[in-house]
């Protein structure tokens with residue numbers, strides 16, 4: 350009785366906060382060890398109080414409870430035989446998180462760190478990101494704790510075929526459409542597509558994106574996440590009457606996202622002075638040569654340290670986090686989750702960083718984000734900044750359905766428009782809900798509302 354009286358005397362804001370707190374507590378109680386997933390849930394929930402105050406119907410419909418629980422998680426054994434004839438076993442995952450606005454869509458990650466917490470955090474973020482693109486795609490993610498590093502091509506092929514043998518039972522062009530992520534590029538997608546086709550006995554181009562251009566891939570998909578990241582940064586800068594011209598930029602990683610972010614930033618007049626891999630980073634004060642990075646990573650499959658063989662004037666340092674001690678105007682974490690902690694954030698701040706934009710998924714810890722936001726560093730959150738990749742994946746699906754292929758210019762122009770729209774929608778949503786200038790809040794609110802409304806329209810499912 351006392352509880353009821355207390356509840357009725359709460360303001361709308363207190364009720365919303367109480368609701369968010371209780372749902373978070375339930376999630377934490379259910380999966381207390383899933384650190385990355387809980388981090389991602391918390392970041393999203395923290396933005397949503399004003400939405401629940403304005404629209405209590407989302408509480409009445411249990412939207413949070415439902416949106417934070419995957420519709421389905423598939424876990425499976427992936428047996429394969431290595432080059433020595435030894436049987437190896439990995440664990441595969443697909444989390445089909447939310448299909449309110451379209452079929453599940455999101456990448457596959459092959460990395461030894463992959464576990465339920467990682468695929469769930471990535472899948473949850475993907476729901477909001479995909480909604481922000483304005484494309485009809487739901488959220489999903491998957492992968493395996495397989496380490497492609499040091500494996501031969503034949504081992505990678507056998508692994509991909511075994512992985513797809515199980516995954517094929519759960520995906521399809523109107524069900525769930527995987528793509529690449531860390532450790533999964535066009536080569537792995539090719540092996541998986543071949544196996545899917547063989548098992549189904551038909552050519553269903555729309556079942557995977559990031560395919561090779563010769564069999565249904567979209568021109569521009571390879572570049573899309575990195576280019577999209579820079580298009581988003583351009584919008585952030587424009588709002589401050591600034592441009593990338595003569596900006597000093599630091600980009601972590603040297604994989605798919607990093608390479609094309611570096612390429613686009615350079616083409617717009619920026620000087621990119623550093624990039625990294627999981628062993629260390631290079632610093633080239635004259636500006637990195639992106640063609641050399643491509644040669645090292647896309648062709649030679651070598652460590653970034655080998656950059657010095659081509660450019661002896663550059664410097665190489667062991668370890669990853671030191672890259673954030675390099676002074677820059679724009680910092681682009683494009684490697685992996687939680688790569689910028691509080692100390693790294695403080696170093697960037699002390700060195701005068703103006704913009705941090707997340708090319709990778711959740712690369713900043715909660716503490717690092719607090720450092721940036723409380724010191725007026727403009728902060729672009731991953732869901733918005735790196736949405737260009739999945740947006741062009743959706744364009745690949747559209748081209749596959751129409752059995753046609755657009756030109757690079759057509760795809761790039763659509764990507765540019767999508768990134769501008771995402772930026773504008775984030776700015777507007779943040780303003781409408783009393784959090785002007787907070788792009789994290791804007792991205793979470795804008796992404797949430799579209800999915801929540803679709804969930805209400807479709808009943809309690």
Ligand SMILES: NC(=O)C1=CN([C@@H]2O[C@H](COP(=O)(O)OP(=O)(O)OC[C@H]3O[C@@H](n4cnc5c(N)ncnc54)[C@H](O)[C@@H]3O)[C@@H](O)[C@H]2O)C=CC1
Nearest residue numbers: 530531532574602603604605606626627669684709710738
């Ligand atoms: N590929 C895509 O289209 C998209 C990728 N992302 C995200 O971007 C990030 C990078 O993905 P990709 O470039 O696709 O992967 P990738 O496998 O092509 O490259 C990853 C790069 O990061 C490096 N790396 C790994 N751990 C590191 C660390 N602790 N410090 C520095 N470098 C490290 C690796 O050596 C590699 O160069 C991931 O967070 C991924 O989820 C987000 C949206 C789309």
Ligand SMILES: O=C(O)CCC(=O)C(=O)O
Nearest residue numbers: 455456528530738739742
């Ligand atoms: O292109 C896709 O479907 C997935 C991209 C992805 O995994 C991501 O946005 O994190």
